[in-house]
Amino acid sequence: xxxxxxxxxxxxxxxxxxxxxxxxxxxxxxxxxxxxxxxxxxxxxxxxxxxxxxxxxxxxxxxxxxxxxxxxxxxxxxxxxxxxxxxxxxxxxxxxxxxxxxxxxxxxxxxxxxxxxxxxxxxxxxxxxxxxxxxxxxxxxxxxxxxxxxx
Numbered sequence: 001x002x003x004x005x006x007x008x009x010x011x012x013x014x015x016x017x018x019x020x021x022x023x024x025x026x027x028x029x030x031x032x033x034x035x036x037x038x039x040x041x042x043x044x045x046x047x048x049x050x051x052x053x054x055x056x057x058x059x060x061x062x063x064x065x066x067x068x069x070x071x072x073x074x075x076x077x078x079x080x081x082x083x084x085x086x087x088x089x090x091x092x093x094x095x096x097x098x099x100x101x102x103x104x105x106x107x108x109x110x111x112x113x114x115x116x117x118x119x120x121x122x123x124x125x126x127x128x129x130x131x132x133x134x135x136x137x138x139x140x141x142x143x144x145x146x147x148x149x150x151x
Contacts, residue, residue, distance in 0.1 A: 002090060004097050007052035007064055009044035015054070015064050016041045018080050025083040026117045032137060050077065053101070055094050063090045065098055074102035074151070076112040095125050103151045111148045122147050 007015065019040040024033060046052075047066075055063040063081040067074055076098055081091045102110050113133055114122055131146040 001057075002062075002093050003056045004053055004094065005056065007047045007054045007066075009047045011054065011061060012042045012044045012047060014061055015047070015052075015080075018061070018064060018082050019078065021083055022080040022086070023115075025086060026115070035137070051101075053094070053097060055081075055090050057085070057090075063094050065094055067098065067102065069107075070111070072107075073148075074098075074105065074107035074110045076110060079112075091121060092125070095121075099149070099151060108151050109148055110151055111146065114145045114147050116144065119145055119147070125149070 051067040054061045062085045065079040066077045068077050127147040127149045129145045133144045
């Protein structure tokens with residue numbers, strides 16, 4: 001049985017490992033992973049400063065998300081699931097929690113910058129693409145879809 005609860009700042013190392021493992025799940029080149037690991041490594045202060053929730057299964061943290069406010073919108077900054085649990089409904093349960101919690105906080109729109117491999121998941125959850133963020137990674141263009149859903 002999955003339970004969703006507030007993140008404890010002292011879980012930062014565990015949550016960082018979940019984020020890194022989840023990103024690795026998409027089989028990116030290891031040299032890209034080395035560039036991303038600093039962005040996926042969180043300290044306790046990050047979870048004290050940002051709304052953060054964890055999904056637990058039998059006492060083990062298997063997924064988490066962080067929510068921020070940007071331009072009066074709820075912004076899903078992170079949502080990561082341990083790879084062995086991807087496709088088993090944990091992401092869906094956590095995302096539904098994001099939606100209901102964002103509504104409780106009074107937001108009317110939830111936005112995010114999507115991992116390209118997760119766009120299908122977000123579309124199944126009712127989000128739609130509203131734009132994109134383009135940048136270069138080692139001279140190669142990379143496009144991250146910007147998505148939103150009304151609450």
